[in-house]
Every structure is written in C-alpha cells, then in structure tokens.
Amino acid sequence: MVAPGLAEIFYYLGFIVVATLVPIIALFLIVTPRDAKPSPMKLETYEAGQMPSGRGRTRFIIQYYPYLLIFVIYDVVAMFLFAWALTLRTLQPPGSGTWPILIFMGVLLVPLAYSIHLASQRDLW
C-alpha cells in the first residue's frame, strides 16, 4: 500500500501516459492510409510567397537580453515567495518571517531596476 499523496502522483503519471498514447495513435492512424505526393515546391518553407532564400535559422538580435537574465533570478525568487506564503499563517509569532523576506526582496530589487534600465536603452543591444 502506497501513501495517499504518492498514489495521486501515480494517477497523474498514468493520466499523462494515456494522454500521450492517444495523439500518437491518432497520428499513426492518420499517416498510414495516406498516399503522400511530395513535390519540391510543397516541401519548401513558406516565406510570404517569395522563393525562400538563405538559412532558416538565421541570426537574430537578442534585444531583450537583460530581461532574460533577470527572469532567471526572479523565477527562483517566486519559489521562495511561495514557501513564505505557505507558512504565513502558521508562523509564530505572526509575521515573524517578514523582515527576512523584505530584506531579500530589497536586495533583489536593485538588479531588477538596473536590468530594466539597461533594457530600455535600445542602442545597447
């Protein structure tokens, strides 16, 4: 006998497995009875009616790089805030976890402000 929480995880994984099987089976059912008629034009990529030129995976300017960097930090910050929010009602005395989280957020607001400042300077990127 497994623990109830673990059983729920198994139910979920089983659901995902079944949900994976259904579209794959549907894909095979659809693909197999076809007579494919490939032609060079059909297999070209679409470029708004022009003949495609150059590589598909061209180089692009990453304009919003500071946002991406700060996102990596704040994704983790959100997890810490979740942990804090969950224990908010059970902490004794109430509100004892607030100063640490305020200092934590204050420290992290500085790089956020700097990255927004950097990202707003378009000519940098």
Next chain:
Amino acid sequence: MADPISDPIGFSLEIMTSPLFFKVAVFPGLTSIGIIIALFIWLDRKITARVQLRVGPLYASPLGGVLQSFADLIKFAFKELFIPRNADKFFFVAAPVLALIGGAGLVGLIPFTPEWQISNLELGLPAFLAFVTLSPMLILLAGWSANSKYPFIGGLRSLFQQTAYEIPLWLSAIGVVMMAGTMNLIGIVQAQSKPWVIFLGLSIPGWYIIPQALGALLFFITATAEMERIPFDLPEAEPEIIMGWQAEYPGFLFMSAAGASFVRLYAFSALFSVLYLGGWMGPAPVPALLWTAIKIIIVSSLIILLRATFPRVRIDQLLRAGWTYLLGLAFLNIVITYLLVVGPRI
C-alpha cells in the same frame, strides 16, 4: 482485483470499469477534453463573429453551427501530412503533440468537484504553474525545428513573452496561497467556503475574487498572455509573422498546435474559477458540477471577448509593462494580502 498474468481479460475488464479509468478516459479526462475543446473553438468563433457583426459558423447543425469544429476535425484528419524539407522531423512532429499533452496534463490537476478530479496533488497549484512553463519551450522547439524564418521569430517571441508574464502570474497566485494557507486546489476552494461579510443577515460568498480583486485581475491578464491569445498573441501574430510558429504545420499537426492553446484556455478558465470564484460552490439547487461549468464558461467568454475587441500589443511594450506595471502591481497585491491576513505588523 484479478491477477494480470493468469486472468488478463478479467484484469482489463476491472481496469475498464474502475472509476479512475472513467475519470482518465471520459470525464474530466481525454474524451471530454476533446469535445469541450471543439465546443470552445465554436464559442470563440461565434462570440468573435457576434462582436464584429458577423454570423459565424451557421450551417453545420440546426443549433447555429455547433458541429462545425467536428467537421473541421474530420477535414484536418484527411489532409496530407508533409514536413518541410530542411526541418528536424522528430521535433517538428513532437512539439505540437507535446503541447497538446501538456494542455491535457493541466486539466488533470483541476478539481471540477472533489469527486471529479483525476489527481489531487498536495502541491496542485505550483504543479499547474510549472506545467504551464513548458509550453513556450515547446513553441521555441517547434519554431527551431521547422527551419524556417517566420516560425523561428515566433518561437523567440514566445520565449521573450514568457519572461514578461511568468513572474507576475506566479506572484498573483501567491496572494491566494497566502489567504488559503495551502497549495492544494481542493483546499483552496474549501478555504473560500466561509461567507466573507455578514451584514443585516446578508452574506457575500467568501470567494477570493473580492479580497484578491487586484490579484485576480493580474492573474486574468497574465493568463491571457500565457495562452497567447489576442492582445498577447505575439508568437502567432497573423498579420505580422503569418501564424508564427504554426506557419509550417499541415493538417493534423496544425490542429494539435491550435488546439493546444484552446486546451490551455479551458484549463486556465477552470483554474481561475477554482482560485478566485469558489470552484464548485454555489447555492444549493444547482448541482456542484454545473456551477463549475457555469463559471468556466463565464471566464472563458471574457477571455474570448478580449480577443474580439483588443488590438495586439507590441513586444517591447509587453516586456516593459510586464517587468514594471504588472510586477509592481503583483508586489502591491502581496502587500495588500499581507495586511489582510496578518494585519499591520511585522
């Protein structure tokens, strides 16, 4: 329980008739997801048409074209599946199918009522939000594997857009966790069962839409951005980059790619009604499941109305608004919730 080796037929019959199998296969599982998605596509087209003084789907059934999506499904299924010449074939096929599976995985966590839920995870809310995080990756994968310019631009846009909405989405959901003290979705609904205000014998339901009004608004906006629907449909903007990451997809794969966003519309409407609208709770004569359905239809109709009425935002506007206004308001919502829960003391 029959032995699976000595009595395989009896074992499979027991599996087939078990309530869990019904949940996985019929409701709230796969069959119902398929049918509801088809109905959502019809609702989307019909509402948009009414707002724009058109008629929308009309002929496919006596009831205003309800069966149009099913007819489209059959048509898509018989289209030829061809893959662009230079594409990475495996990932090109896998990405939209995985997006569809990811959407179904979201629905598996939603409690429609305490009985009608596939998996009651203790960390249901973070699991939902973590599962959501996968979809921009899949869109980038689809855009990269197609080896074509427009899909690639769409994939990159999806990645940037994720950085804009993801943090406000999580932070607005934190308000609910602070109020409820649990991340279990059933627990969150049960925490809303106590009436909020009793005044001269009148009681307002204790749904979190009232104390969490700002959080609910932020969640609504960021969830719309997550679903990549207008006004935030940058990765597939038709007039700019020609359906973006979906541009190269034929037939069934296009149906999976487009259907995945509707599965997420369904799942997010359900999550919104669970977090903020009290889930299955409501006055007694209407059954609980019907209350959930009514709330889901109201929320999803609102999201569809946005599509019919708003223009598309620009990506730099979205990023800047996401990192300044939305993030700032999300922090403000946390402060307000803190004052509500703990009071003005540190």
